[in-house]
Amino acid sequence: MTEISQSAKEAYFTASQGQLIWARFRKQTGAMVAAIILGILILMGLFADFVAPYDPNLAGANQDYTNGAPQIPRFCDDAGCSARPFIYGVKRERSLATNFRWVTTVDTEDRRYVQFLVRGDRYQWFGVTLDRHLFGVDEGKIHLFGTDDLGKDIFSRTFHAIRTSLAVGTLGVVISFVMALTIGGIAGFYGGWIDGVLQMITDAIRTVPAIPLFMALAAFIPDTWTAEMRFFFISIILGLVGWPTLARRVRTHLLVERNQDYVLAAKLSGAGSGHIIRRHLLPSFTSYIIVDLVISFPYMVLSETALSFIGLGLKDPVTSLGVLLQNTTQADVLLNYQWYFIPVLFFVALVMAFVFVGDGLRDAADPYGEHGK
Amino acid sequence: MANFLRFAATRAVFAIITLLIVSFLVFSLMEMVPGDCAERYLAYKNTQGQNLTRDDIDAERIRLGLDQPFLWRWVNWVSGAFVGSFGESCILRVSISQLLGSKFLISAGICFAALVVAYLIAVPVGIYAAATRNPVVNNALRFISYLGLALPNFLLALIIMLIATVYFGDSLSGLFSKEFRDAPWSWDKFVDFASRAWLPIFILGWSATAFALQTVRALMLDEQSKLYVTAARARGLYGRQLLWRYPARHALGPIVNSLGFDLNRIFNELPIVAVILTLTEAGALLLEALARSNDQQLAGAIIFLLTATIVGLNFVTDVALAALDPRMRNSVIGGKRA
Numbered sequence: 156m157t158e159i160s161q162s163a164k165e166a167y168f169t170a171s172q173g174q175l176i177w178a179r180f181r182k183q184t185g186a187m188v189a190a191i192i193l194g195i196l197i198l199m200g201l202f203a204d205f206v207a208p209y210d211p212n213l214a215g216a217n218q219d220y221t222n223g224a225p226q227i228p229r230f231c232d233d234a235g236c237s238a239r240p241f242i243y244g245v246k247r248e249r250s251l252a253t254n255f256r257w258v259t260t261v262d263t264e265d266r267r268y269v270q271f272l273v274r275g276d277r278y279q280w281f282g283v284t285l286d287r288h289l290f291g292v293d294e295g296k297i298h299l300f301g302t303d304d305l306g307k308d309i310f311s312r313t314f315h316a317i318r319t320s321l322a323v324g325t326l327g328v329v330i331s332f333v334m335a336l337t338i339g340g341i342a343g344f345y346g347g348w349i350d351g352v353l354q355m356i357t358d359a360i361r362t363v364p365a366i367p368l369f370m371a372l373a374a375f376i377p378d379t380w381t382a383e384m385r386f387f388f389i390s391i392i393l394g395l396v397g398w399p400t401l402a403r404r405v406r407t408h409l410l411v412e413r414n415q416d417y418v419l420a421a422k423l424s425g426a427g428s429g430h431i432i433r434r435h436l437l438p439s440f441t442s443y444i445i446v447d448l449v450i451s452f453p454y455m456v457l458s459e460t461a462l463s464f465i466g467l468g469l470k471d472p473v474t475s476l477g478v479l480l481q482n483t484t485q486a487d488v489l490l491n492y493q494w495y496f497i498p499v500l501f502f503v504a505l506v507m508a509f510v511f512v513g514d515g516l517r518d519a520a521d522p523y524g525e526h527g528k
Numbered sequence: 529m530a531n532f533l534r535f536a537a538t539r540a541v542f543a544i545i546t547l548l549i550v551s552f553l554v555f556s557l558m559e560m561v562p563g564d565c566a567e568r569y570l571a572y573k574n575t576q577g578q579n580l581t582r583d584d585i586d587a588e589r590i591r592l593g594l595d596q597p598f599l600w601r602w603v604n605w606v607s608g609a610f611v612g613s614f615g616e617s618c619i620l621r622v623s624i625s626q627l628l629g630s631k632f633l634i635s636a637g638i639c640f641a642a643l644v645v646a647y648l649i650a651v652p653v654g655i656y657a658a659a660t661r662n663p664v665v666n667n668a669l670r671f672i673s674y675l676g677l678a679l680p681n682f683l684l685a686l687i688i689m690l691i692a693t694v695y696f697g698d699s700l701s702g703l704f705s706k707e708f709r710d711a712p713w714s715w716d717k718f719v720d721f722a723s724r725a726w727l728p729i730f731i732l733g734w735s736a737t738a739f740a741l742q743t744v745r746a747l748m749l750d751e752q753s754k755l756y757v758t759a760a761r762a763r764g765l766y767g768r769q770l771l772w773r774y775p776a777r778h779a780l781g782p783i784v785n786s787l788g789f790d791l792n793r794i795f796n797e798l799p800i801v802a803v804i805l806t807l808t809e810a811g812a813l814l815l816e817a818l819a820r821s822n823d824q825q826l827a828g829a830i831i832f833l834l835t836a837t838i839v840g841l842n843f844v845t846d847v848a849l850a851a852l853d854p855r856m857r858n859s860v861i862g863g864k865r866a
Contacts, residue, residue, distance in 0.1 A: 359549035362788075362842070363835045364795040367814060371557050371827055374818040457680050461800050464682065465815055483686060484804055489693040496690060499683055506678040 176442060179519035186515020193508035196501070200317035204278040207311030208291045212472040215276050216306040217296045219247045223259065225301040225309075225494050228269050241266040242297055267292040301494035304482070312474050313498040317505060319475040323390050324455040328448055330394025331401060331455075336444075339402035343409025344432075350406065361399040366461055368396055373467040382473040389468050393455050401447050408440045442520035450513035453506040460502065476502045536847050543843040550835045551606045558824040559598065566592055614829035624829045628810060632833055635802075635810040638725060639794045642733035646790065649737050651783070654744025658752060659771055669741060676738020681797040685731045685804040731801055736790045740783075747782055751775035781853050788842040795834045810834075 170178070180186060199206050209215030217223070228240035244265030248258060273291035277284050291297060300309035342353040372392045376385055412418065413436065421431050462468030463477020471478060476498055482488060483495045566588035589595055593604070608615060614624040657669045679687075751757065752775050760774050802811035810830050817826040 355545060356549060359546045360553070362546060362792065362838050363550055363553070363831065364792050364798075364838070366796045367799060367831050367834060370799065370815065370818050371554075371824075371831060374822065374824075374827070375561065453677065457677075461680065461682060461797075465800055465803055467818065480686065484689070486693065489690055493690060493694070496686070499687070503675075503678045503683070507674055510674050510677055 172438075172442065176516070176519045180515055183515045183518065186511050186519075189508045189511030189515065192504060193512055196317060196505050196508065197321065199314050200321050203311075203314040203318045204280060204285070205287065206289050207308070207314045208273075208275060208288045208297060209308045209311045210276040210278070211307065211312040211315040211474045213305065213307070215308060215311060217298065217302060217308065218306050220245055220259065220296065220298060220302050221306040222304050222492050223298055223302040223306070225497070226298050228297070228299075232263065234263075237266075237268070239268045241268045242292060243267070244295055267294050267297070269297065300497045301492070303492075303495065309479070309494060309497060312479055313501055315474040316476045316479055316498060317501060319386070319469065319473055320456045320459060320502070320505070323386065323393065323459045323469075323475070324452050326387070326390035327393030327397060327455040327459075328452055330391060331397035331451070332444075332448060334394065334398040335401035335405055338398065339405030340409065342402070343406035344413065346410060350410075354403075354406070357399045357402055360396075361403075365396050366458060369393070369458060369462055370465070370467050372396070373462055376467075382470055385469055386473050389459060389462065393458055397451060397455060397458075401444075401451065404443070404447060405440070408443065409436065412436055412439050442516075446513060446517045446520050449509060449516055452513075453509040456502075456506060456509075532850065535850055539843055539846050543839050546839050547610075547832075547836055548606065550839075551609060551832055552602060554828045554832050554835075555602045555605055558828040559601075561822070561824050566594055609829070609832055614832075615825060617823055618825045624826055627826065628813070628829065628833070631813055632810040632830070635798060636837060638728055638807075638809070639732060639791065639798065641725070641729045642794050643736060643787065643791055645729060646733040646736040646740050647783075647787075649733075650740035650744050654741050655748050655771055655776060657741070658745045658748030669745065673738045673742040676735040676741075679735075681731050681734050682800040682804055684734055685801050688727070688731065689804065728801060728805055728807060731805070732794050732797060735797070736793055739793065740786070740790060743786055744779065744783060747779035748775055751778045781849055784845045784849055787845050788838055791841055792838050795838065798834075 167175075180190075203211075209217075223245070226242045228242055230236055230238075230240055243261045243263050244267050246260050246262055248260070249256060269290055270293050271290050272287055274286045275288040275291055277286045279285075296308070298308050298310060300313060302308055303312075338353060338357070342350040342357075369392055372395075373389065376388055380388070418431060418435060421435055426434075459468055459475060460477040460480075463470075463475050464480050465477075466481065468477055469475045479495070479498050488495050566585050593601065596604075605615070612625055614628075616622065617624050617627060653669070657665055660666070748771075754775075757770070757774055760770055765773070798811035799815045800811075801807070802809060803815055806812075810833070814827055814830040817823040817830070
């Protein structure tokens, strides 16, 4: 008995910071579930080309099924069951009988079976051109989440949108992180009037409501820019506006830590500033910074969504949630095509997962959290 | 008292400095737009069939004072902005304060109402949640707080519109019914306004409520484990008496301090919610100015006014706290700044 607790203790005291955080993180069920969901969403975003059956843009659009309802694969119908799920084929026609409007009819006689690892639209993946997709149907096309007004597959668009949002978020977080570290670091390390002036500017920027500021900055983008240029510019704006909160934390932390005894001890032992910053100050708050980054990630994603939604952010052919939601306020969509809203669920899940993981990490990274409980 | 006034004065100076920095930022943004006011206005005139030359542009530039150096124009703009005059809109050629006037007041009214609603809900519920050991309540509140972030106001607005359209056949949008849209303010118009404004107020207050709930609960939990609460309990206090007389008062300070940030959060969502619900107020005007007419003067004025409102609120809460909180009061009168 004592033997075991002894070795457990030894494991505890010799564990690295990362191991301790992981051990504490693992105990939180909510955060673990969120981490798994987040992992799955990120993977699906990364492999969006493969998971999505079709190209998210016009190239993959199904002209014969515009504004089409979601097609849910089924195993059974009146004509019997099948081990392989299937959907019904659709016919689209325009004639005197339909008053010359395009009318889509479902043909329950026409079964289309779901296939896996099918060949489809080509995509580039690390410079290799591939055409395998996770699933598809043997004939025609399958639209799990329905299609939009141009026949673009909403399922495919959703996963590409996740990837775009992750990319924008990552770029924005990295930019704001570098700025926060530099500005907060300078303020915290030098203190005095430099700190005062920097704090005043940081606080002033923090008071301006971020989204109106984003909007004003995004209005600079000339219409002639390509979608990719817009993408980078938006990420940069998000980063440029997002740094103050983190900078403040870095600065406060540095101001406290640089007067601690262990820093004095290191100084007395003859360590230089560089050594102290690298070996003592940075490790003292890396975990906090990682947590902050995870927590600020959903804000970036949401800001981008908001910007794109009102038409100042990303634009087609770049697909993001905001782009997907652009047309949803039309009465036509609200009344007849509610499947336009399916991507919202994924984004709520994505943001929630980030928030839960961030919170879990914050609790896990806090070395004093255990004693309080 | 003299000390208190000095404290208030320093705070006021800080607020003004903040506003100066913000105004510089906003003004630089306005200036960075390619093509100045004269050029854009005359380009517009050109499309109307008037033929204008380089000289006309230069004359217009001098008339607008655009030939002055940047800093001087900023000083002019700021000194106007502090008394509520933002010059003329570049495109529309109307005074901006006239254009904004009541619209900004409506926006501010809706946002403050949202803030009040948020705290009216968050304070009692948060205190209750901190006091109760009921895990269902706590988990539900935790979930709602997370949802407050994950379901931003504009998504909530979209979803409410979706539900309203599908089930009630009315999208609940707009601020006024048709007959009151251009009518002068009257009691009837106000009633009509109130009957429609509750939705934007609720939607704008939504994430602020979720965040405030989290804050209030966390603060109360912190305070409750302190010794003075145990001492009060030992003296036989319990229930509401205990909560309101001791920990709630201590938690008040940080809550009042967080008001400014909550207002910031509400303003953040204002333009987008305004677009979804087709409100006709400053938020929609801001989007209009930025996305369509490219009217930087108007946009700058709105952003400056929004920020000024937040800075003003921060100033008021700071001073009010110094007056109300005995700990702050002492440190202020003792000459040390908190």
